[in-house]
Amino acid sequence: MRNIVFLNLIKSNSYSQKQLPSNRTISQMVQxxxxxxxxxxxxxxxxxxxxxxxxxxxxxxxPDIVYLESDRQxxxxxxxxxxxxxxxxxxxxxxxxxxxxQNLMKKMYANHLKYYxxxxxxxxxxxxxxxxxxxxxxxxxxxxxxPEKKEAIERESLFSWIQKDINSFDIETEIxxxxxxxxxxxxxxxxxxxxxxxxxxxxxxxxxAEDFMEKHKSLDEHCRTxxxxxxxxxxxxCPQSCSYCPYPTMNPHHRSDNSEMxxxxxxxxxxxxxxxxxxxxxxxxLWGEPAMHSDIKNVLTSLIQKSRLNxxxxxxxxxxxxxxxxxxxxxxxxxxxxxxxxxxxxxxxxYKQLRGDGQVEALSMIEKMLTVNPERTWIQAVRMKENxxxxxxxxxxxxxxxxxxxxxKYDHFSKSLPEKKITDLSPLKRFPCWHLKRxxxxxxxxxxxxxxxxxxxxxxxxxCFEVPLESIWNNGRTLYNEHLNEEYKGxxxxxxxxxxxxx
Numbered sequence: 001m002r003n004i005v006f007l008n009l010i011k012s013n014s015y016s017q018k019q020l021p022s023n024r025t026i027s028q029m030v031q032x033x034x035x036x037x038x039x040x041x042x043x044x045x046x047x048x049x050x051x052x053x054x055x056x057x058x059x060x061x062x063p064d065i066v067y068l069e070s071d072r073q074x075x076x077x078x079x080x081x082x083x084x085x086x087x088x089x090x091x092x093x094x095x096x097x098x099x100x101x102q103n104l105m106k107k108m109y110a111n112h113l114k115y116y117x118x119x120x121x122x123x124x125x126x127x128x129x130x131x132x133x134x135x136x137x138x139x140x141x142x143x144x145x146x147p148e149k150k151e152a153i154e155r156e157s158l159f160s161w162i163q164k165d166i167n168s169f170d171i172e173t174e175i176x177x178x179x180x181x182x183x184x185x186x187x188x189x190x191x192x193x194x195x196x197x198x199x200x201x202x203x204x205x206x207x208x209a210e211d212f213m214e215k216h217k218s219l220d221e222h223c224r225t226x227x228x229x230x231x232x233x234x235x236x237x238c239p240q241s242c243s244y245c246p247y248p249t250m251n252p253h254h255r256s257d258n259s260e261m262x263x264x265x266x267x268x269x270x271x272x273x274x275x276x277x278x279x280x281x282x283x284x285x286l287w288g289e290p291a292m293h294s295d296i297k298n299v300l301t302s303l304i305q306k307s308r309l310n311x312x313x314x315x316x317x318x319x320x321x322x323x324x325x326x327x328x329x330x331x332x333x334x335x336x337x338x339x340x341x342x343x344x345x346x347x348x349x350x351y352k353q354l355r356g357d358g359q360v361e362a363l364s365m366i367e368k369m370l371t372v373n374p375e376r377t378w379i380q381a382v383r384m385k386e387n388x389x390x391x392x393x394x395x396x397x398x399x400x401x402x403x404x405x406x407x408x409k410y411d412h413f414s415k416s417l418p419e420k421k422i423t424d425l426s427p428l429k430r431f432p433c434w435h436l437k438r439x440x441x442x443x444x445x446x447x448x449x450x451x452x453x454x455x456x457x458x459x460x461x462x463x464c465f466e467v468p469l470e471s472i473w474n475n476g477r478t479l480y481n482e483h484l485n486e487e488y489k490g491x492x493x494x495x496x497x498x499x500x501x502x503x
Contacts, residue, residue: 005091071152090134103208119138226277230283244417289318297331378404459491462475
């Protein structure tokens, strides 16, 4: 056999040269794995720029590097198809996955040959334990089936190509003895969260595929590293009183309440977040309408200019004022803000019943956003009994305009609101809360509450303007440990949001 290896360097970063508990760097571990692949005659690293190459190889020269003109899936496919000519099989994986398992790979390769497979992959394992194996002839066939695919390269790209004509290929799947997909574990070093998680696994001796299977019940202990999503309240005011939202009860004066977090404190908090978790995403919509902040334009402009963070604005689409100013253009066109507009209904009477007045203004705002920043504009509806009959029309209408349509489950806020959900999506067996694992919720005055479900603020922790974020986060470990022990107290007892997931 003549085999070739394709190393995807696109995710290589500053972590590549960091030493892991194995006393080897990530780069060394990936290269050691590569050296163990059978019958390899050539290794082709694929990168977008020299920075990615230097991150992975350091100063070591590698003449076989192939640079893609841009981050496009079709360019990657064409490159792999061309470079694999004359070879039998190709091994493909990312260079930020140091726990690639030799035994798992050899088992996959043996089955790939035994069953004359066109494509072999592992399923049910954490991402980053196994390579993908594909025959060179299959790459050639795929190159004919997929003439153009401009989407950015993703970890699942190779499998997505196969799916285009899945019945035309012989596929061999190595299925794990324990299905770990629900845990969403990614054994890469793409970001801070994944790196710390991987480091924690290794320190506890969980390194191989077999280790993950044998110790699957204890994996959640290592999955709470640092927050990846912050929900921050910057304004108490809201122009609507939505029938399914607890906020009008929490703050009966929300239509006239002008309390807000000062721009000084917002920027101070952003600075603290960036120092602690620079890759985190920040939502400015915990409660209230962010557009109602008296200085919202200056807030957003300052955040964009003075930080490197990425933001989410969940809005009614009401209260943004004149959208045609240069100041608003910078905000609306920013590639660091995701916009989610809550509409809930197409029918104007139903919209008014669910949300109140303002549908025309909201639609005008959305029309503007779909023109200037369509990729980062999302249309959202909460699915509940009142709008179930309207929802299909809602979905069809907006799907014709954008792929970014969100149908959100109804939240009864730990049974503090009437039950209005249509169907029960909860898992058969409860597991530790995703929000406790990945998120931090911060009120106007800087108080950190357990989570968004804690609408009465009964479970407040420290104040983020008085106590470092890292300390507040670490102090929340006690509550997470209760979940690990299957103890669900207070607001957690009746919660139906523990399995939902934000970014």
